[in-house]
Ligand SMILES: Cc1ncc(C[n+]2csc(CCOP(=O)(O)OP(=O)(O)O)c2C)c(N)n1
């Protein structure tokens with residue numbers, strides 16, 4: 001078998017939708033600018049030309065409409081994959097996501113379901129200011145009834161997106177836009193890398209799944225467990241490498257349902273735990289992780305659990321790199337955690 | 341998809357998905373576009389109830405005819421000085437856009453949005469309102485700030501997120517805010533300003549004030565729920581507010597058909613809500629002025645809200661992140677039959693004998709110089725990405741009026757970490 005082609009994350013995501021539209025004619029993609037143009041990040045490029053306008057279409061600019069319509073299409077029997085252009089614009093859709101998509105199965109006792117996969121680019125690092133940088137995952141992990149998935153590599157992005165589309169429950173699929181074109185080590189002042197040199201940019205062209213609810217151990221280690229996802233997986237890995245710390249890095253990949261076994265086993269092994277995410281700190285997903293680790297691994301912990309997160313401020317424009325939880329903040333927190 | 345159809349004798353349904361008339365490679369041809377003649381639209385008395393002139397929501401209020409004459413009942417009969425001022429503000433807006441677009445391309449900032457071809461929509465409206473009326477704009481009405489005399493240097497400081505930025509580098513470039521200028525803080529989220537404008541107008545009415553509010557959004561943004569909430573509140577409380585829909589026919593790559601333009605006009609949205617609706621030639625500065633003046637008079641005399649659709653054309657890309665050649669015909673901007681607002685007002689003034697090509701060229705030169713000088717001045721305060729222009733702990737200020745303990749702690753922690761790291 002010849003080696004799989006190299007893909008960046010956008011191409012991998014595009015390939016996942018292509019594969020699923022080919023396999024299952026109930027799969028439709030929709031959203032602002034996704035049809036003819038192929039999306040402002042080009043994630044749906046070529047799909048309208050290949051599958052036609054009734055399966056890949058532009059929508060009016062109304063996020064609550066997009067999600068409501070996707071739910072209705074799902075009720076008919078389709079498998080919609082709506083795109084919200086930026087995760088920052090998901091708030092207008094909140095009611096349809098929280099009160100409807102997430103509750104439909106339960107309230108109708110399975111009579112109706114919402115097998116929709118909401119894709120949305122999220123996260124900072126692109127000088128996008130307040131409304132092109134946010135990480136709203138914690139809002140949705142707090143809502144019972146919706147799955148939340150965040151890939152960190154092209155390979156995972158494709159396999160997870162296929163699994164998400166095939167899932168019969170609503171899935172929020174957040175795409176870390178800073179790493180669409182290449183992994184990011186957190187050093188914004190160094191030249192950007194593309195994906196080609198990364199092993200996980202080898203992406204099979206056909207169908208494969210990466211199961212939801214399974215974390216990946218990015219690096220095995222003994223000194224400390226670092227829980228992270230999305231862009232931060234790469235920032236953490238590079239920082240660990242620079243410091244020469246024997247950390248175990250766990251890429252959660254799915255936040256709900258969470259791979260609690262992988263977390264528990266790792267923290268019990270290392271005795272230390274650090275959580276890194278871009279999202280703001282208070283009531284962020286790190287708070288949930290911290291509580292879970294404390295509940296399950298308390299007697300194995302040798303130091304308090306550490307959190308490195310976005311600060312509890314709106315996302316600033318000019319001070320982006322002071323805000324972003326980059327190598328400096330991870331290093332300082334790690335030094336402290338290992339000393340304790 | 342096949343469906344087991346119990347009523348198989350019925351014809352199968354089909355889904356309509358709108359498609360613009362021209363795509364890349366197509367020749368743009370607007371020859372069949374029906375453009376009503378200038379001067380033909382009736383101008384109702386401002387006290388007339390909104391249901392008496394529904395036709396104005398489907399027609400096109402135009403003042404300037406093809407020869408550049410101001411004709412018909414909507415001619416605001418401005419003196420030449422006022423018209424020259426209008427022309428100058430539009431030209432300055434364009435010069436500012438050119439310069440800042442270039443600054444972004446030179447890597448001096450992260451983002452910019454031009455309003456090329458749509459200058460009349462903000463400039464003429466700002467001139468027709470009182471200086472203390474409140475504006476709730478979208479990101480494409482920089483012409484309001486410029487018309488109201490807000491300093492260009494301040495705008496540029498904001499664009500550069502530099503030491504002089506009145507918003508302390510917190511916001512994306514062009515998301516200005518100036519209460520003093522009656523210019524509400526711009527949001528990145530579309531149409532949120534619409535109900536806010538209604539709220540301001542309701543408050544003004546409830547307090548027995550005389551000021552009114554106006555708001556702007558693109559035609560694409562009329563799909564958002566906020567737009568419809570705003571119209572409902574406005575009609576219920578007869579709020580003294582002017583709704584401007586800037587129909588530049590494109591919303592990034594989506595043509596206006598994705599906001600409903602295949603079926604009706606945007607001005608006609610007003611009819612369903614029982615409010616006054618006008619459809620106006622948005623590239624005719626005198627028509628925009630007249631419509632705004634009319635709507636303002638209605639608002640100020642408790643006749644309630646007016647929705648004005650400004651029919652115009654987005655002559656350039658959506659923003660510095662956009663390349664329109666990927667989704668629309670390259671010939672569209674030139675083929676657009678309603679022309680350019682600056683050129684049309686200029687021709688009108690020349691026709692009156694109140695302006696000439698030499699003065700225009702001299703003005704353009706002078707405005708370019710003015711903008712260049714402002715840019716030099718602003719760049720003394722720094723450009724984006726070249727050093728930290730705000731002390732980093734300012735990041736924690738302004739989240740709340742008083743900083744709670746957790747932000748104080750995060751701020752202290754950040755200072756300590758940076759110190760430990762030697763930065
Ligand atoms: C709630 C929300 N959804 C989506 C976007 C992304 N977006 C920014 S501008 C734009 C197009 C708006 O088009 P239109 O309203 O016609 O205004 P124009 O840009 O033409 O002035 C879109 C989709 C956004 N900023 N906010």
Ligand SMILES: [Mg+2]
Nearest residue numbers: 558559590591
């Ligand atoms: Mg538009």
